[in-house]
Amino acid sequence: xxxxxVAVGIILGIYMLMTLGLNLHFGFTGMINFxxxxxxxxxxxxxxxxxxxxxxxxxxxxxxxxxxxxxxxxLGLMALRLRIEYLAIATLGFSEIxxxxxxxxxWLTKGVQxxxxxxxxxxxxxxxxNAELAYLGLIxxxxxxxxxxxxxxxxSPFGRLIQAVRDDEExxxxxxxDPAGYKVRVFMLxxxxxGLAGAFYAHYLTYITPEQFVPLVTFYVWMAMIMxxxxxxxxxxxxxxxxxxxLEGSRFLRDFVPGVSEVEMASLRxxxxxxxxxxxxxxxxxxxxxxxxx
Amino acid sequence: MTGLEVFGLGKAFxxxxxxxxxxxxxxxxxxxxxxxPNGAGKSTLFALITGFEDADEGxxxxxxxxxxxxxxxxxxxxxxARTFQIPRxxxxxxxxxxxxxxxxxxxxxxxxxxxARPGKVRREEAAIARRVExxxxxxxxxxxxxxxxxxxSGGQRKLLEIGRVLMTAPRFLLLDEPFxxxxxxxxEVIADKIRALNAxxxxxxxxxxxxxxxxxLVGRLFVMDWGRILAEGAPGEVLARPEVRDAYIGGG
Amino acid sequence: xxxxxxVNLAMNGLLQGLVIALVALAINLVFAVGRFPNAATGDYIxxxxxxxxxxxxxxxxxxxxxxxxxxxxxxAVAIAGYLLVFRRxxxxxxxxxxxxxxxxxxxVRSVLSFFVGHDPYVFKIPITRAIVxxxxxLIPTDLWLGAAALVCLSIALxxxxxxxxGRQMRAVADNPELxxxxxxxxxxxxxxxxxxxxxxxxxxxxxxxxxTVVAPEMGWDVLLPGFAAAILxxxxxxxxxxxxxxxxxxxxxxSTPFVGFTYKIALSFVVLxxxxxxxxxxxxxxxxxVR
Numbered sequence: 001x002x003x004x005x006v007a008v009g010i011i012l013g014i015y016m017l018m019t020l021g022l023n024l025h026f027g028f029t030g031m032i033n034f035x036x037x038x039x040x041x042x043x044x045x046x047x048x049x050x051x052x053x054x055x056x057x058x059x060x061x062x063x064x065x066x067x068x069x070x071x072x073x074x075l076g077l078m079a080l081r082l083r084i085e086y087l088a089i090a091t092l093g094f095s096e097i098x099x100x101x102x103x104x105x106x107w108l109t110k111g112v113q114x115x116x117x118x119x120x121x122x123x124x125x126x127x128x129x130n131a132e133l134a135y136l137g138l139i140x141x142x143x144x145x146x147x148x149x150x151x152x153x154x155x156s157p158f159g160r161l162i163q164a165v166r167d168d169e170e171x172x173x174x175x176x177x178d179p180a181g182y183k184v185r186v187f188m189l190x191x192x193x194x195g196l197a198g199a200f201y202a203h204y205l206t207y208i209t210p211e212q213f214v215p216l217v218t219f220y221v222w223m224a225m226i227m228x229x230x231x232x233x234x235x236x237x238x239x240x241x242x243x244x245x246x247l248e249g250s251r252f253l254r255d256f257v258p259g260v261s262e263v264e265m266a267s268l269r270x271x272x273x274x275x276x277x278x279x280x281x282x283x284x285x286x287x288x289x290x291x292x293x294x
Numbered sequence: 295m296t297g298l299e300v301f302g303l304g305k306a307f308x309x310x311x312x313x314x315x316x317x318x319x320x321x322x323x324x325x326x327x328x329x330x331p332n333g334a335g336k337s338t339l340f341a342l343i344t345g346f347e348d349a350d351e352g353x354x355x356x357x358x359x360x361x362x363x364x365x366x367x368x369x370x371x372x373x374x375a376r377t378f379q380i381p382r383x384x385x386x387x388x389x390x391x392x393x394x395x396x397x398x399x400x401x402x403x404x405x406x407x408x409x410a411r412p413g414k415v416r417r418e419e420a421a422i423a424r425r426v427e428x429x430x431x432x433x434x435x436x437x438x439x440x441x442x443x444x445x446x447s448g449g450q451r452k453l454l455e456i457g458r459v460l461m462t463a464p465r466f467l468l469l470d471e472p473f474x475x476x477x478x479x480x481x482e483v484i485a486d487k488i489r490a491l492n493a494x495x496x497x498x499x500x501x502x503x504x505x506x507x508x509x510x511l512v513g514r515l516f517v518m519d520w521g522r523i524l525a526e527g528a529p530g531e532v533l534a535r536p537e538v539r540d541a542y543i544g545g546g
Numbered sequence: 547x548x549x550x551x552x553v554n555l556a557m558n559g560l561l562q563g564l565v566i567a568l569v570a571l572a573i574n575l576v577f578a579v580g581r582f583p584n585a586a587t588g589d590y591i592x593x594x595x596x597x598x599x600x601x602x603x604x605x606x607x608x609x610x611x612x613x614x615x616x617x618x619x620x621x622a623v624a625i626a627g628y629l630l631v632f633r634r635x636x637x638x639x640x641x642x643x644x645x646x647x648x649x650x651x652x653x654v655r656s657v658l659s660f661f662v663g664h665d666p667y668v669f670k671i672p673i674t675r676a677i678v679x680x681x682x683x684l685i686p687t688d689l690w691l692g693a694a695a696l697v698c699l700s701i702a703l704x705x706x707x708x709x710x711x712g713r714q715m716r717a718v719a720d721n722p723e724l725x726x727x728x729x730x731x732x733x734x735x736x737x738x739x740x741x742x743x744x745x746x747x748x749x750x751x752x753x754x755x756x757x758t759v760v761a762p763e764m765g766w767d768v769l770l771p772g773f774a775a776a777i778l779x780x781x782x783x784x785x786x787x788x789x790x791x792x793x794x795x796x797x798x799x800x801s802t803p804f805v806g807f808t809y810k811i812a813l814s815f816v817v818l819x820x821x822x823x824x825x826x827x828x829x830x831x832x833x834x835x836v837r
Contacts, residue, residue, distance in 0.1 A: 090818065092770065152408060157400045157415065164384045219652070267657075271656035281642050
């Protein structure tokens with residue numbers, strides 16, 4: 001049971017980093033990013049490939065974060081010029097382009113076959129047990145750092161300004177402040193968190209395929225953010241908790257309800273995500289923690 | 295002292311000339327007003343001056359400096375501030391935060407400084423907080439300092455609009471219908487605030503539909519109709535002119 | 547690579563383009579009149595495809611009847627989406643409608659896949675031999691499908707531009723306040739909108755389903771190309787969306803020998819990004835909607 005909880009904790013930590021990043025994009029700055037899984041994928045593959053090439057873990061992880069942040073730069077620049085609904089479409093297109101590139105460039109990514117044998121951290125601690133616990137500890141630390149960083153940012157003049165960007169960009173411009181640079185920086189920062197999550201993911205599973213980086217993941221994270229309350233840090237944390245409980249819980253449900261196949265479970269899960277998005281949008285857009293809503 | 299000058303400004307939307315050959319000069323410490331029936335082009339003129347629309351012809355000069363092609367935030371940074379007809383508070387920020395965010399040149403708005411120079415940011419925040427308190431007192435908004443923008447009443451929003459532009463340390467104010475939708479007692483309060491600001495040397499151009507209130511406030515009045523300046527001069531004199539009365543009976 | 551080869555590719559692309567044009571039109575209509583990007587469009591299409599298959603399973607062999615069934619099914623889902631969800635979001639922001647539409651997309655897809663599984667279904671159509679004209683291969687089935695798509699597009703555009711209801715829809719799209727002020731009844735226009743969107747999606751579903759397979763992701767897979775075409779055409783222009791769809795379809799096929807099969811799919815995403823950066827209003831749209 002312990003090993004199971006540790007595994008759930010690791011998945012929780014990975015999703016939480018993504019949700020925290022997305023929360024920066026949308027909850028605090030009002031930018032719709034439907035491509036978070038793209039940064040997740042870039043982080044995962046970058047870290048995996050660097051590690052497989054022999055780079056030390058720290059370099060691999062740093063590379064993942066950097067690659068994701070850099071990939072966010074052109075999108076951030078697009079965010080400056082586009083209305084949010086167009087940004088939504090563009091970011092979705094971006095994450096699909098990332099997936100197509102991963103599938104196509106087999107020489108690098110092994111395409112649909114997937115990338116295996118990704119080195120694990122704490123390999124010296126053996127397999128399972130302590131190594132996993134140490135991994136959980138590291139991820140927890142990363143999340144703690146992320147939360148502290150974001151809290152610091154939100155409480156600062158920078159944080160105040162990005163929330164003003166979210167609330168009314170034009171009014172902010174009339175006050176003499178240009179939203180441009182801020183949006184780009186936030187976009188890159190939020191993407192960096194997703195890239196870090198990707199690195200943790202790759203080195204945990206040790207085998208990644210393009211199938212794991214589909215838009216559904218982006219919308220899991222959106223669901224988590226909305227349910228918890230966008231623009232609230234406790235909201236992002238709580239929402240991710242609900243998400244992971246839901247994902248894991250649905251697995252348990254299958255054990256209790258015979259006759260439900262894996263495929264049917266996948267459909268039920270998808271239905272639940274869809275319903276959650278609809279119902280929360282209709283009746284509780286501010287989420288559980290009373291966050292930002294429109 | 296030249297303040298805001300507009301020369302031969304023109305703008306057309308889909309072939310319809312909304313602003314036509316408008317020339318206005320408001321001194322840097324003057325209190326002037328702009329009236330005109332609905333559709334006269336006042337809002338567009340405002341947008342052209344503040345940079346929210348690009349002019350087809352003409353120049354906008356601010357204390358001699360050409361503003362054409364500059365985006366709104368650059369013009370605002372030069373001291374040309376505007377309020378919006380329908381107030382636009384930052385809905386999820388408190389009144390205090392609304393005011394604080396307007397203060398210019400905050401090093402804390404640079405991400406690196408937030409982490410690298412916390413002391414400097416703290417000091418600046420303290421200075422901003424002091425100015426915010428002054429503005430809150432000036433506008434009598436102390437009571438709602440911690441209220442989020444979206445929960446403010448209409449009158450409070452109007453005052454916040456003015457408070458925010460004040461925080462930018464403007465040289466000149468463009469006020470877009472500051473009295474609209476506001477009860478008469480509050481109109482007097484707002485008018486007093488505007489007079490007080492002007493007394494400190496901040497020039498103002500006020501667009502208004504409430505002609506009586508505006509006439510009591512300003513020293514000079516411009517009248518716009520069909521995209522053109524119809525008349526200008528002292529309020530009493532301008533309002534007595536037959537062509538100005540005709541413009542209003544026809545439309546507005 | 548001879549000219550004939552490219553002509554064949556182009557013909558293939560033309561049919562694909564007509565499907566994309568249908569999707570783009572459905573997207574364009576909701577974007578213009580409802581003022582939000584409807585991510586559920588793809589799944590309306592999927593419903594149509596499955597309805598056709600369902601009818602086939604029930605013994606209805608005529609593709610025309612299957613198509614009608616597809617249209618009705620898609621219309622039903624589109625109208626349900628409006629009545630149950632979008633209507634209640636009136637007055638809320640576009641973001642709310644967008645996220646709700648994602649929810650609807652997922653929900654519809656999941657219901658379908660729960661009951662009929664993830665495996666693809668194939669329409670039983672008689673195998674026809676290609677007519678070869680000067681090296682150009684014309685498959686009769688494709689010709690019929692293309693004609694069906696073309697007819698649907700023409701009727702839809704005609705409805706938009708030549709009927710009072712269509713004019714009302716375009717009035718609401720151009721200026722909702724003015725439209726309301728001139729007495730156009732919102733409810734009637736919205737219902738017309740969703741009926742039209744459903745019909746168009748249903749035809750797309752049956753055409754796509756017959757041409758390829760019916761699977762849970764079939765609609766979602768054409769969603770992004772549809773958005774790319776709608777944006778390339780320009781938000782204000784339904785005819786532009788249709789034209790852009792055809793162009794995109796043809797371009798996608800013709801690019802295959804150069805970029806390979808997988809990147810062919812990426813072409814619409816690339817077009818999307820390029821258009822958004824270079825000319826966000828598309829070919830025929832106005833800038834004010836985009837920035």
